[in-house]
Amino acid sequence: MAIDHLDGRIILLLAREPRIGVLEMSRRLGVARGTVQARLDRLQSNGVIRGFGPEVDPAALGYPVTAFATLQIRQGQGADVRAHLATVPEVLELHTTTGSGDMLCRLVARSNADLQRVIDRVVGFDGIVRASTAIVMENPVPLRIIPLVEQAAEET
């Protein structure tokens, strides 16, 4: 579960050049191919590397507007609300949280006007008491993992 420096470099390489093969990696890292292969297998069965799915940009798909909605749920309706939100394609992510809200979800929409439709669909459900939405203007730090990987690899 802890990763060492070599694991870190493997992940870094993959992040920078995803199409790179095991053989080329072993050349760059100066280790045997079998080693890289074994490390990769281990990282994947460990769950450190979940997969290599394509990263799809919602904006390029026609959904340039992102928003975060904080939802307050009526007691005991949590499961229903989760199931409801899971059916809305524009809900990209849903968390239950501590704090003033009960859930936090990430939404996308085709436009600010379309966001209204999405929100209506999200909150148009019985268990949701209140929703407060924050529209994303800029994304100075896109979802990233590299710095954390580097830190985890160094701490070994």
Add this chain to the structure above:
Amino acid sequence: MAIDHLDGRIILLLAREPRIGVLEMSRRLGVARGTVQARLDRLQSNGVIRGFGPEVDPAALGYPVTAFATLQIRQGQGADVRAHLATVPEVLELHTTTGSGDMLCRLVARSNADLQRVIDRVVGFDGIVRASTAIVMENPVPLRIIPLVEQAAEET
């Protein structure tokens, strides 16, 4: 920029079996290899598919705690705060938003206790007036894109 049904199926296939090759995809989809290759190239240069970087699980790296922090920034300090937050590895994502807060960021930490350290580091910066943090308990809908891709592909 709009994707058709074939594009959608390509993305779906890639999402389900990321290690699949172009040749195998063409077999499954019943089209020529060149077609799949051309579609893939187009999707990538379009920016619809950003890449195939490894999806790393912070929890497996030893950071099982996720939180969202809403930050209020002192007027005119936005750029400095952004630069500051970008240097914190535990900040996985940062958005500037409309609404009561000014920024929303996703944090991870090694434990609830460690989260305190992370938050101290995040807010220990001059331009940040106030921070309110929500710890994630459950993640009923992990970051996903498939339903949106399906919707976008059907609307053609």
Add this chain to the structure above:
DNA sequence: CGTATTGCTGAACAGATTGCCCAGCCGAAA
């Protein structure tokens, strides 16, 4: 102090895939 275990190396092999090229076909647009 021996001994088993684990991880890495370097190598080999057949089989599959990739990148690239081409000619032909077809539907849509000009």
Add this chain to the structure above:
DNA sequence: TTTCGGCTGGGCAATCTGTTCAGCAATACG
């Protein structure tokens, strides 16, 4: 009607993958 873009089906050399093997060093263990 002509042109153009997209898809097909094929072929080629080069490369990579999956897998296996023996040797070696460091480590853990009895």
